[in-house]
Amino acid sequence: xxxxxxxxxxxxxxxxxxxxxxxxxxxxxxxxxxxxxxxxxxxxxxxxxxxxxxxxxxxxxxxxxxxxxxxxxxxxxxxxxxxxxxxxxxxxxxxxxxxxxxxxxxxxxxxxxx
Amino acid sequence: xxxxxxxxxxxxxxxxxxxxxxxxxxxxxxxxxxxxxxxxxxxxxxxxxxxxxxxxxxxxxxxxxxxxxxxxxxxxxxxxxxxxxxxxxxxxxxxxxxxxxxxxxxxxxxx
Numbered sequence: 001x002x003x004x005x006x007x008x009x010x011x012x013x014x015x016x017x018x019x020x021x022x023x024x025x026x027x028x029x030x031x032x033x034x035x036x037x038x039x040x041x042x043x044x045x046x047x048x049x050x051x052x053x054x055x056x057x058x059x060x061x062x063x064x065x066x067x068x069x070x071x072x073x074x075x076x077x078x079x080x081x082x083x084x085x086x087x088x089x090x091x092x093x094x095x096x097x098x099x100x101x102x103x104x105x106x107x108x109x110x111x112x113x114x
Numbered sequence: 115x116x117x118x119x120x121x122x123x124x125x126x127x128x129x130x131x132x133x134x135x136x137x138x139x140x141x142x143x144x145x146x147x148x149x150x151x152x153x154x155x156x157x158x159x160x161x162x163x164x165x166x167x168x169x170x171x172x173x174x175x176x177x178x179x180x181x182x183x184x185x186x187x188x189x190x191x192x193x194x195x196x197x198x199x200x201x202x203x204x205x206x207x208x209x210x211x212x213x214x215x216x217x218x219x220x221x222x223x224x225x
Contacts, residue, residue: 002157100145103148105150
């Protein structure tokens with residue numbers, strides 16, 4: 001158990017809808033990272049927050065947004081969903097802001113868009 | 115941006131044999147190279163990492179080598195065990211920049 005929790009575990013929704021994925025980092029970790037894992041694109045970095053502020057952006061679509069709250073949990077919002085958004089979404093956390101801090105991954109949320 | 119290629123995509127070995135997975139990266143500024151193990155139904159887990167100022171690092175049965183000139187790094191697992199069966203990902207990043215992952219290697223260790 002990495003200490004990172006993600007909810008929900010599974011999510012099934014329809015095209016055009018909006019969903020929110022939630023992540024609670026390990027106790028003491030200030031950074032939260034979001035990743036998308038799909039069969040055709042592999043594991044891709046989406047976005048990082050550090051202590052409430054956006055720290056780095058990867059291949060995140062404009063239809064996706066995220067935030068980190070004062071209690072350090074984070075939410076990833078996916079809107080106008082398309083079939084191609086079906087994937088595993090992982091959250092990871094680390095103590096510091098640099099990506100060479102060890103990242104601890106959560107169990108993931110499996111999103112299915114029908 | 116950084117591009118990471120990983121080979122092979124699948125690898126099958128007999129228990130007790132060694133396994134080697136290789137990755138190449140494109141950006142010479144990359145300076146952090148972690149390796150992750152992902153078991154079925156779980157998130158990736160860091161198993162070893164190496165920074166650009168080190169050529170080799172070992173942790174029990176696992177070792178990683180880095181060749182900065184050739185821009186490639188490799189994961190070596192010795193005395194493989196069935197519990198080593200998983201998908202392994204390499205990654206590269208420039209400190210403070212986003213991590214780029216290889217496509218993954220599915221390792222199967224046959225008892």
